[in-house]
Amino acid sequence: MRIRHALGAALLALGLAAGPAAADSSPSPGASDGSGGAPTQAGTSFRTATEIRQGQQATASGSTGDYLYWSFPADTGQRPTVKASVKLPQSHGSETWQLDVYDGLRRRQSCQYGASTRTAEPGTSSVELACVMRTVRGWSEPWANDPLPGTYYVRLTVVDLGAGDLGQPVNAEVRVDSKDIGGAAAVDGSLGKPLVPGIAVTSASQDDGSRHAVLSSFGSKDGWSSGWWSDRWVWTVIGGVLAALAGVGGYALTRGSGRPRNL
Amino acid sequence: MIRRQRLAAGVCALLAALTAGLAFPTAAAADETEQAAPKVELVLDVSGSMRTRDIDGGTRMAAAKQAFDDVLDATPQDVELGIRTLGANYHGNDRQEGCKDTAQLYPVGPLNRTDAKTAVATLVPTGWTPIGPALLKAAGDLDGGDGTRRIVLISDGEDTCQPLDPCEVAREIAAKGIGLTIDTLGLVPDAKTRDQLSCIADATGGTYTSVQHKEELTDRVGQLVHRAADPVVTPVATSGAAQCEKAPTLKSGLYTDRAEFGQQRWYKVDVDPGKELRASVSVADDRAVNPSYGVLLRAVTLKGREIVRGEAAGTGRTDVVSTGLRYPKPASDDDNAPAETVCLEVAHSFSAPAGVKSTPGLPLELTVDVVDGPAKAHDVAAFGLGRGWWLLGVLVLTGFVAGLLWGWLSRWRVAVWRTN
Numbered sequence: 073m074r075i076r077h078a079l080g081a082a083l084l085a086l087g088l089a090a091g092p093a094a095a096d097s098s099p100s101p102g103a104s105d106g107s108g109g110a111p112t113q114a115g116t117s118f119r120t121a122t123e124i125r126q127g128q129q130a131t132a133s134g135s136t137g138d139y140l141y142w143s144f145p146a147d148t149g150q151r152p153t154v155k156a157s158v159k160l161p162q163s164h165g166s167e168t169w170q171l172d173v174y175d176g177l178r179r180r181q182s183c184q185y186g187a188s189t190r191t192a193e194p195g196t197s198s199v200e201l202a203c204v205m206r207t208v209r210g211w212s213e214p215w216a217n218d219p220l221p222g223t224y225y226v227r228l229t230v231v232d233l234g235a236g237d238l239g240q241p242v243n244a245e246v247r248v249d250s251k252d253i254g255g256a257a258a259v260d261g262s263l264g265k266p267l268v269p270g271i272a273v274t275s276a277s278q279d280d281g282s283r284h285a286v287l288s289s290f291g292s293k294d295g296w297s298s299g300w301w302s303d304r305w306v307w308t309v310i311g312g313v314l315a316a317l318a319g320v321g322g323y324a325l326t327r328g329s330g331r332p333r334n335l
Numbered sequence: 336m337i338r339r340q341r342l343a344a345g346v347c348a349l350l351a352a353l354t355a356g357l358a359f360p361t362a363a364a365a366d367e368t369e370q371a372a373p374k375v376e377l378v379l380d381v382s383g384s385m386r387t388r389d390i391d392g393g394t395r396m397a398a399a400k401q402a403f404d405d406v407l408d409a410t411p412q413d414v415e416l417g418i419r420t421l422g423a424n425y426h427g428n429d430r431q432e433g434c435k436d437t438a439q440l441y442p443v444g445p446l447n448r449t450d451a452k453t454a455v456a457t458l459v460p461t462g463w464t465p466i467g468p469a470l471l472k473a474a475g476d477l478d479g480g481d482g483t484r485r486i487v488l489i490s491d492g493e494d495t496c497q498p499l500d501p502c503e504v505a506r507e508i509a510a511k512g513i514g515l516t517i518d519t520l521g522l523v524p525d526a527k528t529r530d531q532l533s534c535i536a537d538a539t540g541g542t543y544t545s546v547q548h549k550e551e552l553t554d555r556v557g558q559l560v561h562r563a564a565d566p567v568v569t570p571v572a573t574s575g576a577a578q579c580e581k582a583p584t585l586k587s588g589l590y591t592d593r594a595e596f597g598q599q600r601w602y603k604v605d606v607d608p609g610k611e612l613r614a615s616v617s618v619a620d621d622r623a624v625n626p627s628y629g630v631l632l633r634a635v636t637l638k639g640r641e642i643v644r645g646e647a648a649g650t651g652r653t654d655v656v657s658t659g660l661r662y663p664k665p666a667s668d669d670d671n672a673p674a675e676t677v678c679l680e681v682a683h684s685f686s687a688p689a690g691v692k693s694t695p696g697l698p699l700e701l702t703v704d705v706v707d708g709p710a711k712a713h714d715v716a717a718f719g720l721g722r723g724w725w726l727l728g729v730l731v732l733t734g735f736v737a738g739l740l741w742g743w744l745s746r747w748r749v750a751v752w753r754t755n
Binding site for chain 1: 521524526529530532533540541542543544545551554555558560561565566567568569570586588610612614615616618638644645646647651652653654655657658659660661662663699702704705706707709710711712713714715716717718719720721722723725728730731732733734735736737738739740741742743744746
């Protein structure tokens, strides 16, 4: 009995210890690597979108009316939050700015919370926009447009403006951070390749050793979580151990204290 | 089987991660390229109005020269840069002659900074503003090669050579499918110039900037030249058909096409069993369109059954409307199972106000990726595992009840054994 207890406790401890360790060992491509070398410009289309990492403060200067594009990687279990701020010229009319997020298939992604569209009244010096996306899942049915691991595009633009404001200089800042939702969002199944545009071409050209411009350079084999780990393993293992202990406890109850007297 | 493979893969990944010090570098495929040199042509308006002194106290011409000097110094090595002028040579009043006045000041090619600067220094504001013809010639200058092409147009007034509308010219250049972008900079914030220059920019997916200060001009031109140096995937021009049977077969890659208003475009893609087809499409509005629009991308079998569709709609100002789909074809036990031909249909619901030309069609960008298929899900939750306090409660209760039952059972058996 004592051995069983010890074994149970050891298993439990192992499960708890293995949990965070294993979670750390599947580094996400969106891991923040500080602000060193943050991009200072933005692309102008999906094709030319500037790649940023999560946790990087990307800046760009442009003109009112430009469509500014960035792309970032998001992995399974992450719930990305995109924040943008635009510094407006000193004098301007009423302008409506909008932040849109698209996935690797260029499908528009909804925001759960956050003001992704805001109107700047004349005299305001900046606009702050935010979009809290849905949690990125490891797998979904082809007919759903759930967020899947891969590249995401951010488009920042003015959607409504007076003609006189077109072409005025503006400065934009964009930052993507994500919250780890963990096992609550862990689903079964996984994608063969993350939703990174051009990944079929990229992997082919990597094989023959030559290098070409790519639609999105986020790793095809590296950096993405393999999708097998979630804290569901810990919960289930602990549940099994506790069940075994409870079983032992229940068994012990029926036996009274120690051996039957007359045996 | 799949689970086991995945588990094994997971364990391998874990080990690899631990040995690699928990740091996976991402692929650096975009760092270097074998692409052809990007070409940029700066098109400068040298019409008489450039003499006006309204940019930081100096003439517009002086500001432009200063900007060119700075930009030429900072031009990246691999960019082939050329300079074209418009309205630089003809002094007279003959419109016919004045509207032909565009000349290549410095040919597109490897840059000799001294020569280029000397050439710029000789410019004197002179004649008319033939923007349309200058753009046509500039597009000709940039012909050839596979690199990106960019025209940066700096002007201070609207085109004085109607009826050739420079905006139409820009659209025609874009319709050639040579991936040319025109960025415009306006030196005067008046409505007509702004409308014309922003129309030229929109027609080719470029940007329009209104410039009032010298530094703004330098910064912006420099930024645009640097942007040209960034490696970009050049799309392949294709032409979709009206029906699936006649559609071109596409492989993984990036394609462009044109889709007129109310026109459907069909393409074919071969998908092997166990592979996943991913397609996304963007339709750009390169002219004035009505403010509500949409795009539809359908994957259809050869027999006409719809497999999956992607749709998007929107209202208001936009550059593109885009959508995508993915279709994983289930793996087959038969190794020789043939590839399935999937038809892709693209339709957009942009509409043009009266008076807007409907040809050429709107530019359409299509990406096709055929990759390995996904692992099939067996359960909603990962590996069918549970999570949460209810799970623990249920397991504990079950264990406890099982323990009790087992205990009673063994007591009963002992009792039976003893009585025997």
